[in-house]
Amino acid sequence: MDKETAWRALEQLADTERTHHLKDLLQDPDRFEQFSFRQDELLLDLSRQRLTPATLKALLQLAEGCQLGSWIEALFSGESINNTEQRPALHTALRQPAHNSFMLDGQDINQDVHRELERMEHLVSQLHQQQWRGFSGEPIDTLVNIGVGGSDLGPMMVCHGLEEFQPAAARAIKIHFISSMDGSQLSSLLQHLDPARTLFLVASKSFTTADTLANAATARDWLRQASDIPDPLLLKRHFIGITARPEKAQEWGLSADNLLHFWDWVGGRYSLWSTIGFAIAVRIGMDGFKALLDGASRMDNHFRHAPGSSNLPVLLALAEIWNINFLDIHAHAILPYDGRLAHLPAYLEQLEMESNGKSVDRDGQRVQHRTCPVLWGEIGPNAQHAFYQLLHQGSEAVMCDFIVAANRYGDAGESLQSQHRLTLANCLAQARVLALGDSALDQAASSAWQHYHGNQPSTLILLDKLTPGALGALIALYEHKVFVQSVIWNINPFDQWGVELGKQMANTLLPHIGARPQQGFDTATEGLLNELNQLTTGSKPA
Structure with a gap:
């Protein structure tokens, strides 16, 4: 039919x-x-x-x-079923057993996935064993996950859900999640953290996400104010990046040794199974993280067959x-x-x-x-x-x-x-x-407003x-x-074009915030720009 x-x-x-x-x-x-x-x-x-x-x-x-x-x-x-971006959607490949093989464009991507998981496991082990040291030489005891969307919601949800499964070595590491663009979460949190013992995890597929990079820049400035060691060493001791664009992360200042990779065939909202799940692995250990992957893999097999x-x-x-x-x-x-x-x-x-x-x-x-x-x-x-x-x-x-x-x-x-x-x-x-x-309850409502x-x-x-x-x-x-x-x-x-135009318009409007606006917008936007200009700078509306 x-x-x-x-x-x-x-x-x-x-x-x-x-x-x-x-x-x-x-x-x-x-x-x-x-x-x-x-x-x-x-x-x-x-x-x-x-x-x-x-x-x-x-x-x-x-x-x-x-x-x-x-x-x-x-x-x-691995067919390119994300037709508008001409790529596959292979989040299921992130949770395949290590002994499997998955060829994509001549490359065994399962080997790539497990190579990154091994690198993640090494970094997680350093934190759990208190071998990761901040700029003062003290061990890191706080991880701050900076991300938005899939780089925030998934890891935060799983970390909260499985907190009781954390191994003893993980209990010394406090984990926080920061996503708000306005800085309210981060500014409040930084007042209670020790910069010498805080590690920031910057999670962004493109490493161009404005929300994430704004928070990361604030964290970097906070560390600079607390330490006089040079930027390359400071960032290496206090930042990890997770991205599909490592060259962008290095341009920002992150060390190649502190970068974990995932791929453009992983959608952000499907990415907690990848190295984006670093905070999950810190919270419940790599054994717990692998059990999470195994549960998903078993559902994959059920769905497929x-x-x-x-x-x-x-x-x-x-x-x-x-x-x-x-x-x-x-x-x-x-x-x-x-x-x-x-x-x-x-x-x-x-x-x-x-x-x-x-x-x-x-x-x-x-x-x-x-x-x-x-x-x-x-x-x-x-x-x-x-x-x-x-x-x-x-x-x-x-x-x-x-x-x-x-x-x-x-x-x-x-x-x-x-x-x-x-x-x-x-x-x-x-x-x-x-x-x-x-x-x-086998009873009729005594009045209309009590009726179900x-x-x-x-x-x-x-x-x-x-x-x-x-x-x-x-x-x-x-x-x-x-x-x-x-x-x-x-x-x-697997695409999300509906979120793009608003980002582009924000970039167009940004130069007019706090400055005398030019004409060319709709009357509502021009009116609000004038009000904002008056309130933030004290100047009269145009």
Whole structure:
């Protein structure tokens, strides 16, 4: 069945199935068995999605009509599927075992990847063994990761999520993340750091990112004020660079010995698996980092080889395609019921909206259907006291992802174990009420404003336990889900041209900030430039 025929069949199904309520679908005693799927330490529960067996069959036919299998193979084999930039998207190659071989343009890139991982391991070992010394000869005890986007969100999310897995040698190293362009994070942090014991990690694929280089320059000036040793030695003792453009980093002043490399076939939002994950390796050790890679690699193998009917990324993607394109649901809440995953919603916001927030297809034509929804989220128990009112009684249809670990605090006291049971109960309760509404407690609302309609679809992802391997699998699950959706929508998920024009305009406006502006902008911009000029320089508006 071709894509157009499959799409029309789903539209016809939606005409009848959109009236189905989850409280009726969940009466089927076999529903959980039919719509839950396991892969290693991860369970995907789609039983609260507004799916029927007929819907799922039709969605799988849509995937087949879009040649999904061929696209998956193209992704893994290194074809230039990033068509607007004419390069492959090989983040999966970053997590292959060392004994594998992967040839790209005559080069075994797997050897290149593991060579860089070995160099990273050497630097991490120096920090853990207190052999990396600052300008005073004291050992480094603080790492500041300077980056933005994928060079910040991914490493920060994983470091926070897996903090309990840090080896003893890592506990002496404090890690901070800096991304804000305005300097507010860095200026506040520097007041509490010892320059003689601080190492800055400058992570930028192009080493031209204005946000990152502005923060790096401030850090360099701070070190210069604290020490009188010459720049080359100062920077060698207090800076590491991670980039795909090492020549740019050396022009900035970094030592070639302190540069780690990754490649232009790695998108920034897919880069935590590379040397961009340096902070992760410092936090949980190289063994932990390798376990993270292994979890992702196992999900890669599952995605590449499992049939669609049991393929977790495919099924998760298709359930959301049904919601977005056929049930008109265009808001998506990410709700981890685990404080360790506090940064996961922000990470997924970038992964999904930067990848699939597109309105032009691979052929340069405007798409005729919805693509990526608006994502937002928060730790579930906190969100219950913030925006769950909208989820339960608002006028917007919203799909939700609940993410929770079954086991936690096994070696801790009863109080913490009790808190975990409370968290699990709240997670299941919220998913149940969103699906069933008032009928969750078999009682009718006493008034209109106490009524819960229900029928809000949700997915529940259950981890046996939050470990490096489980988190690696979870992240890869979402990466591949995004790719599957891009295939269905015929868009390129590996470019981000939508962020470029704003950067160019900022460079155009920068000379006019704090100076008398020239004409030539729109009236709103000219008016604000005049106001800024008056407020910052005291001169009268033009």
